[in-house]
Amino acid sequence: MSVSSMVQHFVRQLHWGAVRNALVASVLLAVAIVVGSRNLHDFDAALAGYTFATLFATFGIVYRYSVWLTKPATRRFWRRGWQMCFSPALWRGLRSPRILAGAVLSRLVIQDFVWRRGAWRWMGHMLIAGGCVLAAAITFPLVFGWIHFEQGAMGPDATYIVWFFGFPVHELPLEGIPSWFVFHGLIVASFLVIPGVMIAMYRRMTDHGAVAVQRFSRDLMPLILLFSVALSGLLLWISYEFLEGYFYSVLAQFHAFTVIGTLISLPFGKLFHIFQRPATLGVAYYKSPLAGHEQLACPVTGEAFAPALQTDDLNETLREMEFDFTAEGNEAPTWNEVSPKGRRMLIGRAHSRAREGRFS
Amino acid sequence: MSSPFKEFFIDFQRCIGCDACAAACSECNTHRGEPMIHVDKTDPGHSPQTTPMVCMHCKEPACALSCPADAIKIDENGIVHSSLKPRCIACRNCELACPFGVPKISENIQQMQKCDMCFDRTNAGKKPMCATVCPTGALFYGTLDEIRALRPQSKPINRWRFGRQTVETRVWVMVPTDVDEMVVDWPELMAGAEGPVDLAMKLKERFQLEGIMDPENHEPLPESLGSETTTSPGEAEFL
Numbered sequence: 398m399s400v401s402s403m404v405q406h407f408v409r410q411l412h413w414g415a416v417r418n419a420l421v422a423s424v425l426l427a428v429a430i431v432v433g434s435r436n437l438h439d440f441d442a443a444l445a446g447y448t449f450a451t452l453f454a455t456f457g458i459v460y461r462y463s464v465w466l467t468k469p470a471t472r473r474f475w476r477r478g479w480q481m482c483f484s485p486a487l488w489r490g491l492r493s494p495r496i497l498a499g500a501v502l503s504r505l506v507i508q509d510f511v512w513r514r515g516a517w518r519w520m521g522h523m524l525i526a527g528g529c530v531l532a533a534a535i536t537f538p539l540v541f542g543w544i545h546f547e548q549g550a551m552g553p554d555a556t557y558i559v560w561f562f563g564f565p566v567h568e569l570p571l572e573g574i575p576s577w578f579v580f581h582g583l584i585v586a587s588f589l590v591i592p593g594v595m596i597a598m599y600r601r602m603t604d605h606g607a608v609a610v611q612r613f614s615r616d617l618m619p620l621i622l623l624f625s626v627a628l629s630g631l632l633l634w635i636s637y638e639f640l641e642g643y644f645y646s647v648l649a650q651f652h653a654f655t656v657i658g659t660l661i662s663l664p665f666g667k668l669f670h671i672f673q674r675p676a677t678l679g680v681a682y683y684k685s686p687l688a689g690h691e692q693l694a695c696p697v698t699g700e701a702f703a704p705a706l707q708t709d710d711l712n713e714t715l716r717e718m719e720f721d722f723t724a725e726g727n728e729a730p731t732w733n734e735v736s737p738k739g740r741r742m743l744i745g746r747a748h749s750r751a752r753e754g755r756f757s
Numbered sequence: 758m759s760s761p762f763k764e765f766f767i768d769f770q771r772c773i774g775c776d777a778c779a780a781a782c783s784e785c786n787t788h789r790g791e792p793m794i795h796v797d798k799t800d801p802g803h804s805p806q807t808t809p810m811v812c813m814h815c816k817e818p819a820c821a822l823s824c825p826a827d828a829i830k831i832d833e834n835g836i837v838h839s840s841l842k843p844r845c846i847a848c849r850n851c852e853l854a855c856p857f858g859v860p861k862i863s864e865n866i867q868q869m870q871k872c873d874m875c876f877d878r879t880n881a882g883k884k885p886m887c888a889t890v891c892p893t894g895a896l897f898y899g900t901l902d903e904i905r906a907l908r909p910q911s912k913p914i915n916r917w918r919f920g921r922q923t924v925e926t927r928v929w930v931m932v933p934t935d936v937d938e939m940v941v942d943w944p945e946l947m948a949g950a951e952g953p954v955d956l957a958m959k960l961k962e963r964f965q966l967e968g969i970m971d972p973e974n975h976e977p978l979p980e981s982l983g984s985e986t987t988t989s990p991g992e993a994e995f996l
Binding site for chain 1: 769770785786787788789795797798799800806807808810819822823824825826827838839843844846847848849850852853854855856857858859860865866867868873876877908910911919920921922930932933936939940941942943945946
């Protein structure tokens, strides 16, 4: 395949609606960077590489998210989620915010479902997630020039002034525990991420279930990336704090290389789940008893097995995907209105009919 | 290098419901203690028949196509895998879409798990756990030539029809030699048909009427319950 036909093929594959969304998001972020850094006055040129990597990552993430939303199942699920979230019926008795708050707490903040997969696993995931959130909260505003520090009072009680979006918002003493944490937030983050990665790596090396299905690019590469970011960042600190800047410039370049690599990989690899995962909140609206959906009973087992709303939505999706599980004659329920157990029972009976007593 | 994967065959008529497959399946570390194979009684109270059900690995899997999180992947060997853990949001679409009733949602770990034909074993040229232990050959793993030589009076097919929908699967099902398509219809659910639920209700009514036993608790029913139910002459005749 020639280069020009490869380019043509690539362009044909592009989803132009998603390109538009991604461009809009990247331009908005670029404008926010210019405005937030007071026309780049507060922008640190040394961090420009990070900024461009972030803009690229934003484009990629919004592009992938937009393409993802065009899938019939995803689109219907997305719309239904928001619809239920703002449904006036569910706002009676504040049920909607209660469902949402419960889901945010359980599924995003505490992640108790990971705990039930394993205590160490939860520990590893929380350390990595906590470290990454902390590091992101510090890095991005710094890189965008939204936050910078200027010298405040001089003398024995010297202070720093924190500027945010071009406004002085806080003055903090140069010495002391709070300012140590402010200036060493990324070191703290690396002390969370490194043990977290160690725990995850140990599990991936020893757990037979994990070993059976893991793949290098999908499961190990993200851990290696996070580890190299955290370790190189930590080495930078050791270099300037304890070794008088020994090897600093090489380490700084290596650190930039690992961070930019991670940012660029965000839209493609496993870490995209950070953006995809909040869809779990929509599920809560289908399932929560607070939502009070009518449950569909299986005509075979007689047991309630799913909210009728979900089976209706699913049937629409399946129709859109050109599946037709309706019975011939239209007098019976569609196959999806039978519970999974009921389906298996009917398959067994259908097989008996196909055999017509000819067992061999 | 040729693929290490062979073919999987289900021969429903051979299942004796021993659950050895389920016990072997639950040994696997990817879903500790929880079997991914289903063994169901097809008509409890009427027939001892049982049906083993593994993932049929559809060529166009309804589970993957209805997954809003893009969490179910089909590999180059035609294996439909369990949900990717970081992506699965346990919405249950797959469970409700699968025509064979295979995927299992574990609410407590927020994840769909299903039979992946023991990917770790078959990938290394071994048999899946269930087919290794099945004492009757209801679950068989091998080549088409092997199964044809072993069971000349049956033939393997991989075409199913559910109502108006045709489904092609990677896994084969053994049927009489003149059958080309496994037709799953549900005449018992047609309007006016005598369904198993009705039968169960009638049995229960009879137990209650005669004041003998509660079939679930094996205790005499309280009188108040028995006296409230009635039955029509037609039903009594039926019973």
